[in-house]
Amino acid sequence: MAEFTLKYADARGQVHQISAVARNEAEVRERFTRDGFLVYSVTAKNGGAAPGARGKGVDMEKFLILNQQFVTLIKAGLPILKALDLLAERLTDDKLRGPLTAVRDEVRTGALLSTAFQSQRMFPPMYITTIMAGERAGSLAEVMDRYINYQKLALSVRKKLITSLIYPALLFSMVLALIVFLITFVVPKFSELYSSLNAELPMATKILVSVSTTASSYILFGFLGLVGLVAGIYFWSRTERAQETIDLVTMRFPLFGEIWTKFQVAQLARVLSTLLVGGIPLLQAIHTAGESVSSVLIRKALAQASQLVREGQPLSHSLKKTGIFPDLAVDMMEVGESTGALPTMLGSVAEFYEEDVQNKLAAVLSLIEPVIMIFMGTFVAFVLIALYLPIFSLADSLS
Incomplete structure (x- = not known):
């Protein structure tokens, strides 16, 4: 006999988590399903998944x-x-x-x-x-x-967002490659030329040559350090506390924070609307929606809201108390609850915020592209001026 942790919902929609002893996972599921309970998950008591568990995703x-x-x-x-x-x-x-x-x-x-x-x-x-x-x-x-x-709607929104981000990402990568090429290849060639001429270099050229020399000398260490930093951030980000921190920073980030929060709210509203229209009780729908969103902070906020709903509070009031959800979304849900059309209103919330996210993201990206171009032009102009100033100085001295 083995001990399992069982998460299930009763006839009133309340979610429970208990321990159960059985020969295998199938026996636990069959026993509670036969009694009329909605079984969410059964996991082995040692913390691992029950036999037959898989960690693969779905395309x-x-x-x-x-x-x-x-x-x-x-x-x-x-x-x-x-x-x-x-x-x-x-x-x-x-x-x-x-x-x-x-x-x-x-x-x-x-x-x-x-x-x-x-x-x-x-x-x-x-x-x-x-x-x-x-x-x-x-x-x-x-x-x-x-x-x-x-x-279909979720995939369509996700594809539009990814498509919108492709061009700025490519542009940024090209700018970064150009900077690395100029600093590590072009500038050292000019530096050797000026060293052979024993020319007095202007301050801008000295700064550029110094940066180039340092970058060329430590490029391997810099690359290894970057790889180590990325690996460290990756493993750190897998912890729950790190995910909370990342969520908090993302939500407070200028411009993109608001877009990210609205995108998460739109996804949540879409999931809740779909589940409620399908006949799922509200508490079960909140629990399932919480497992469907990627934000740890929103999942915790939904857990708090679920407890308040279980105590008899309206969904809109419960979500407002968490302080994460936008006021407009909460107000629209409150109207839906008061008119008995919560699923329909949640669908309207999702549509409104999905359109808002696409419009604001397009506006932000339209600003990012010229900023990147201006930065690239300024940097290239600085490099050219710094490299050719000594040549002008030499020409003046020879004349």
């Missing part, structure tokens, strides 16, 4: 196509097991074919579809919760359709 675009095919087959009247058989046989992506085959085998033995997907440990929590809601409501295809539409 959301391929996963989205898979779900579109799955919903089409279900709507065509095929039983779930037959639809899984067809998908598993024709799926070409190895990363998805193995887990999908395992899901099909579990469903064949009598497991619920949501339980089978959850046991693979690689699918998003929101997806598992969506399937659970569809199974309970008897409308799996309709609920999964809403999930697919949400993912």
